[in-house]
Amino acid sequence: MHLNPYGEYAVIMAASLANDWPADRTGVEQRTRDFGMTMEFAEDPGDHARSRAVIDAWLSVVDAPDAATRAVLLNSQMAAAAAYPQMVDHDGEGWHLHYRDATTSLPSVLEAVISVGTALHLTGRGAHRLGRCHAAPCRRVIVDVTRNGRQRYCSVRCANRDAVRRHRARSA
Secondary structure (H helix, E strand, O other): OOOOOHHHHHHHHHHHHHHOOOOOHHHHHHHHHHOOOOOOOOOOOOHHHHHHHHHHHHHHHHOOOOHHHHHHHHHHHHHHHOOOOEEEOOOOOOOEEEOOOOOOOHHHHHHHHHHHHHHHHHHHHOOOOEEEOOOOOOOOEEEOOOOOOOOOOOOHHHHHHHHHHHHHHHHO
16 A cells, blocks of 8 residues: 555646646646646536635635644645545556545545645644745745755746846846
8 A cells, every 4th residue: 555645746747737736627627637636526517616626725825824724724624635545446556535526526626635735734834835936026936845945946947037137226
């Protein structure tokens, strides 16, 4: 048996959805596939909007002003979404843990996976390892999975742009 890597992949998937929201439900489901989710989801006409609501609620965690507020928001999201851990074996993945019910909709699965994954990421790596890019005006979400835990930018481009801005400010 192995533990699902809910933490890192789930948080990076949430950031991917937040930074580049798919145009339709098919796009949301494809993004889950891109990040390794294999289960089938029953279709519902409201899935796209409800999935967006999950991401918007998660962004309140990203934008929380401190670790205590982040924990309160995340605990509330997990209480609403997560189920007792269950051992499951599906799609040839081998035995692993799910923190959600077996038969749920795309938005419900996203809510459980993202909330539990974010909690595992923040408790395992540090509550400061989730935020927004520091290069104004960029507002992309960053998930810090670096070894030293000091990621501040979403990309090399933003880091370089901010370095040039700081250099010019010092020179002026």
